[in-house]
Amino acid sequence: MGSVSESTRPRRPRRPRRLRIAVALAVLLAVIAYVVVQYVTGGKGAPRCVVGSGNNTYWFTPEQASNAATISAVGTSRGMPERAVTIALATALQESALRNIRYGDRDSLGLFQQRPSQGWGTEAQILDPVFSSGKFYDHLAKVPGYSRLPLTVAAQRVQRSGFPQAYAKHEPDAALLAAALTGRSPASLTCTPGSGQVKAGDPAKVRAELKRAFGELPRGGAAPEISVPVRATAAGSAGSAGPEGATPGGGSRRGWELAQWAVAQADALGLAEVSYAGRVWSVAEAEDGWRSAPAGTSRPDEVRIRVTR
Template sequence: MGLVSESASFPGRNRTSRRRGRVARATAGFAVLLAVVAYVAVHYVIGGGGPARCSVGTGENTYEFTPEQAANAATISAVGTTRGMPERAVTIALATALQESALRNIAHGDRDSLGLFQQRPSQGWGTAEQILDPVYSSGKFYEGLEKVPGYSRLPLTVAAQKVQRSGFPQAYAKHEPDAALLAAALTGRSAAALSCTTGPARDGLPGDPVKVRAELVRDFGEKALPQAGLGGAGSAGARAGAGPAELAVPVRAAAGSRERRGWELAHWAVARADGLRVVEVAYAGKVWRAGEALGGWSKTGDAPSGGAEAASGTDSVFGSVRIRLAQ
């Protein structure tokens, strides 16, 4: 009989060794996984990693969405308030766009449907090029909604269906809570309610003050900025220097609605931050900065952006919203 190896003589010892080896490898793998998670978390905190995200609301009553969706929602809201539509109309429009396109300006759909509201050129909504312009398509939706008698008192699904004539009208209902949160923030009723966790600060591309002013006028109309401010310095001018360019957008509103108008403009700037290279928005003693860990609004050391009030009839300029751009 030949010699018997120790492992053969003591099979339990061999199994124990293999088990210890598996435990050691599992422990090492878990440690590596924790290191990777920590690395990713740090990069999220400093704004150096992860996709840009926006949110509105608090706690369980929160809606999260992408910068693309935020920009389109801001345009829909701005077009509505510029037409004098109430917050309820904006809620109906946003819920409709959430259902029809998930707030994305898509160039396809059922048959010839296009854009945010899936409007069809063959049904008289306009040309394909027009429908793919969010300002135009939003305006056409509100134009249809204005023709619905008592739309603000109707259930959202009924009001939206009278404009859209969808094959699935009840589908609009599920988007009403999120649309209501968005409308409250984007119309300025909820202060410092809309924020984004990351933004354009990390990619090094500069912002263009001329483009920001042009987009403000496109979304809010020519009265959004005084004509004299469109060409350079002034109440809506931009300062360029070693730091980011800065615009001061005047808050023009009737007495009693100035703060709401200010937050409408401020939230618009945050929602459009990714595409317009906005790195900071400040209003009423609060500031939002692109790339910050929590992406929310914080208090500033400055006085609220109220300033001197220059009255003219029932309208007045009440402070300004400060928008800083990447440079």
């Protein structure tokens, strides 16, 4: 029997090259999406934080929460309005994803990718979230009418970025964060410690960080429970205890600002419990978020913070 020539042998149909490329690209995008989700949420069993409720939520890591809380606290302690905090948070979301990174374009560093060579400070200063946040607000305050400008315009006047429109996509998440961290949206930020061991905290360090971020000097010495007085401020400011500073369900914006700052810092500072205005958040029951506090254990004139021992 004669052999079948190579030219007449039936061949498998080959996929078009474009289809193969499309399939490979789809797989690559799926992998990237999975990695991003795992990074942002920390993966199953990892510590995580969330702000907002329902479909209007933003999930982020404790590291991001800590940095966001610092950015907000520095702004309000300078008397900056919530809009300024939103602009700062959106800028940091774009520049560093709210991470205090030690690298960037040329000599850019930190939360806002500020450059030592451009007069933003030394490397060590820029890598201090309190310092870098303060420098951002210093420059923002010099922008005429910044609170009435589109967020991208206000941020660009400070940053001089090569991609000025990139800030716009972060405005919804930044607004959610600002509403919680300035106290306007009470009991809206919560964190869970994950399945790992919760580290012990240092009461002295917690007091020092409160002082650095807010200028607040908590009562008490080395005791594990810290009491932060909720002082009255000028009506209409972010920390107002007057009619404009009252929040639904009790308490003031200033009180909720301090309380939610503490929850955002719980992982970094080793905090076990935060209570204010009849509500309590604790590591032990973190999945339940802010719960009703037992009668007599939480007051509207002070935020109580208990450190993990």
